[in-house]
Amino acid sequence: MSDLSADRVSVAFAGLSALSEVDLKVTSGQIVGLIGPNGAGKTTLVNVLTGFQPATEGTVRLDGQPLSGLKPHEVRRRGIARTFQGGRLFRDLPVIDNLEVTGVGLGLSRAAAIAEAEAMLDWVGIAPLADRIAGTLPYTDERRVAIGRALMRKPAFVLLDEPAAGMSAQEAQDLSALIRRIASEMGCGVLLIEHNVGLVLDLCHHVVVLDSGVVIETGGPAAIRASERVRHAYMGTAADTNLPVLEVME
């Protein structure tokens, strides 16, 4: 059992507060959702957790050990992987190479990296696309490549930044089945940042809601669904809307 936590993490850009004393914890096999309106600081928090952005205050810990000062690739070597909004694949490279270079970068021999990349493509369900140039794929497949790349060498934690953005309901369903398997079959702790609130409430064991850099609510999906504060943050008013409407709006 592993756990990844943010302890009273604050980030300020030129004096403006992007995150303020945020606490968050993910453990192995758990799917934690991170939601909040645009500009709430979700991606900033992921950047802090993965070493892309130093925290102004507070600490990120992996199994109690602080990760402060580590570079992104050092964080990745310790088993914390992430995806990026929009995929950020090596678009000129074949799909298999996208995964292979990750395996090689993480210390595998080439042969071992190729073998693991092939197994991983199969696992995320896109084995037939191995030799396609990554930039030519439809975005649903691109997301799977990005997830497969993040899962190379079986990280203990994977942070998914808006994996379902722009997907239809059916496509999002297929994706959530995959995310579930990442937690249950692979035993990864998953932090899911997503605008599709319905998807998050459906998938996650625990949800953290950010607004303007502050955690305004945490709890199980039922508690989040019932929260007046969450509704308020999303709608800007306490109008008598309910969350299914939010899904449509997203």
Next chain:
Amino acid sequence: MGSLLQVIFDALSLGSLYALGALGIALIFGVMRLVNFAHGDVIAASVFALLWPSVDAVAIIFAGNLPWFLLIPFVLAIGAGLSVASEAVVFRRFRRTNPATMMIASFALGFVIRYFLLMLFSSRPKSISLLPSLSQPVEILGARIPLLQIITIAVTMVVLFGLTAFLRRTRFGLEMRAAAENFTMARMLGVRANRVIMGAFALSGALAAAIALILGSQTGTANIMMGANVMLMAFIATVIGGMGSLAGAVLAGFLLGAIATVMQVILPPDARAFRDAFVYGAVILVLIFRPQGLLSARGTRERV
């Protein structure tokens, strides 16, 4: 028939020089977003490495008397070494700066190398006899083609295929392709950034040295400015090819070689002195219609 063949060989061998130069520039641009204007001076320095420092008009041969199978690796090693040293001493410090700053640094480094050569060798071109057996002509279908042209084209083909295989088939090549497209991402995934950059500089320097060998044998002179013209054309080829695209750089290098050669033939004799103006005019036309380059590299548009 014979003269057509001659034109084709002229175009291919000139294009080969430009393609090798463009490749050397594109390799470094790919991993660092640096347009290395010192590249031309590395070409010159590689030739002068064969000579003993002296300001006399007559060259005092130093390594130039080595047999070819030692001379060629020696020159390639000089080019690669100088290029790697310029990364370690100069460019490494500019990695986080913007491309314009790096470009200015490369101009400055180029001048340092050039004036260093000037100090040791003076600005007078020196006559050297580099691989003289290559200047004999070979008769093909009635055309007399200099052996050197054929070797230039053949060497370029071998380099291109070799480099392609290297980039496709080796672990280092894989890391380099990933780094060229998105350096930050590659680094985040654990790609060994310093080694990849060093490797790109070593390859680029060796390519500069290959050009030096060809130019030195072709012209029979060593001149501190000898890399400047190739450098300019090679830089233009990388721009036309689409900055960062290796295939584009090579393609555009051959295209420029072809345009220059064809202009030389079709322009009226009075206008031939102005050939380069026509070549650059063609460059402007290409850029008007394909501002992103013939084959644009995605990596230059999308960065983490």
